[in-house]
Amino acid sequence: MDLSNSSPVITDPLAISQPLLGGLPSNLMQFSVMPGGYSSSGMNVSVSRLKIEEALVNGLLDAMKSSSPRRRLNVAFGQDNSADEDPAYSAWMAKCPSALTSFKQIVAGAQGKKIAVFLDYDGTLSPIVDDPDKAVMSPVMRASVRNVAKYFPTAIVSGRSRNKVFEFVKLKELYYAGSHGMDIMASSANYEHNAEKCKQASLFQPASEFLPMIDEVTESLLQVVSGIDGATVENNKFCVSVHYRNVAEEDWETVARLVNEVLEAFPRLKVTNGRMVLEVRPVIDWDKGKAVEFLLQSLGLDDSENVIPIYIGDDRTDEDAFKVLRQRNCGYGILVSQVPKETQAFYSLRDPSEVMEFLNFLVRWKKHLM
Numbered sequence: 315m316d317l318s319n320s321s322p323v324i325t326d327p328l329a330i331s332q333p334l335l336g337g338l339p340s341n342l343m344q345f346s347v348m349p350g351g352y353s354s355s356g357m358n359v360s361v362s363r364l365k366i367e368e369a370l371v372n373g374l375l376d377a378m379k380s381s382s383p384r385r386r387l388n389v390a391f392g393q394d395n396s397a398d399e400d401p402a403y404s405a406w407m408a409k410c411p412s413a414l415t416s417f418k419q420i421v422a423g424a425q426g427k428k429i430a431v432f433l434d435y436d437g438t439l440s441p442i443v444d445d446p447d448k449a450v451m452s453p454v455m456r457a458s459v460r461n462v463a464k465y466f467p468t469a470i471v472s473g474r475s476r477n478k479v480f481e482f483v484k485l486k487e488l489y490y491a492g493s494h495g496m497d498i499m500a501s502s503a504n505y506e507h508n509a510e511k512c513k514q515a516s517l518f519q520p521a522s523e524f525l526p527m528i529d530e531v532t533e534s535l536l537q538v539v540s541g542i543d544g545a546t547v548e549n550n551k552f553c554v555s556v557h558y559r560n561v562a563e564e565d566w567e568t569v570a571r572l573v574n575e576v577l578e579a580f581p582r583l584k585v586t587n588g589r590m591v592l593e594v595r596p597v598i599d600w601d602k603g604k605a606v607e608f609l610l611q612s613l614g615l616d617d618s619e620n621v622i623p624i625y626i627g628d629d630r631t632d633e634d635a636f637k638v639l640r641q642r643n644c645g646y647g648i649l650v651s652q653v654p655k656e657t658q659a660f661y662s663l664r665d666p667s668e669v670m671e672f673l674n675f676l677v678r679w680k681k682h683l684m
């Protein structure tokens with residue numbers, strides 16, 4: 315496989331010189347470090363440095379608070395149907411309609427073309443749970459994904475390490491991109507049991523030089539958050555997750571501050587945020603969107619006239635993939651969400667059970683055509 319055009323280059327020199335925490339709020343941009351050590355307002359370096367740190371922590375904290383809005387539960391009926399009553403959700407659905415009710419429209423343009431399916435894992439194939447180690451996939455969901463893979467090239471694109479996500483999904487017939495696309499196996503994950511497949515397996519790890527650094531930062535993060543009740547650290551091979559789902563909200567600022575402090579010693583790493591998780595990753599020009607492009611190319615599915623990629627995901631990191639599909643003007647991003655969100659996706663699904671229904675629809679549609 316020709317990887318010559320896929321080499322990620324380090325971007326955003328500002329992010330290299332200071333750990334950017336998912337972008338500063340625009341009103342704080344004036345505190346960005348300017349060459350020469352002075353902020354744009356000309357303040358003394360140490361004063362502005364302090365303000366930068368404060369701004370970074372505050373920016374991160376804002377992002378943490380808005381990262382996973384919780385829905386009200388309809389306790390009387392033991393179910394969450396509050397979205398149905400929510401005018402903001404209805405207005406959002408008009409812009410980002412259900413992929414189930416729009417199914418005919420989605421497949422209308424697919425006759426005679428090839429569909430490729432890309433699936434995020436957490437929150438898409440498995441429901442969000444408090445303990446990341448218990449985010450198992452149900453047997454019925456596994457059966458649906460297995461069926462989809464019989465008819466369409468199917469890949470899992472996850473923030474988890476590739477091995478971990480394979481342990482959950484357990485399907486050899488899929489392609490896997492772990493660590494937010496920084497660890498791609500464009501062949502069977504079971505390559506070690508199959509000599510023939512082994513020859514064909516191609517591994518792409520654009521952040522391999524960061525491995526020792528990721529282990530080092532994991533150690534530091536483990537140490538600093540060990541005193542915070544509920545905070546956990548997950549090494550995802552080329553990136554690290556700091557979970558705060560089980561941390562009391564009054565301690566979130568401490569988490570943000572500690573992570574920021576650790577990252578000061580690692581200027582080639584940055585932080586982004588997902589659903590109640592801070593994700594520490596290398597400052598390289600590589601994300602889930604690039605991984606989708608890479609997979610399309612390496613699987614010979616790069617013909618945008620004849621291939622329709624469908625990407626389903628629930629998280630901010632999935633937006634990079636939605637954006638790529640929009641820019642290529644081919645295929646569809648589908649956001650899994652029960653709350654209105656700013657998104658580059660074309661369609662939406664509420665939760666993993668609707669994802670499963672959509673996957674079953676795809677299989678039925680394909681069988682009907684054959």
Ligand SMILES: O=P(O)(O)OC[C@H]1O[C@H](O[C@H]2O[C@H](CO)[C@@H](O)[C@H](O)[C@H]2O)[C@H](O)[C@@H](O)[C@@H]1O
Nearest residue numbers: 435436442443444446449472473555559589591
């Ligand atoms: O790209 P993904 O497959 O969606 O992975 C993103 C992160 O998912 C996991 O965390 C999320 O799910 C957990 C289990 O439901 C939940 O406890 C946590 O709050 C969520 O953020 C995973 O543990 C992370 O490492 C991934 O980065």
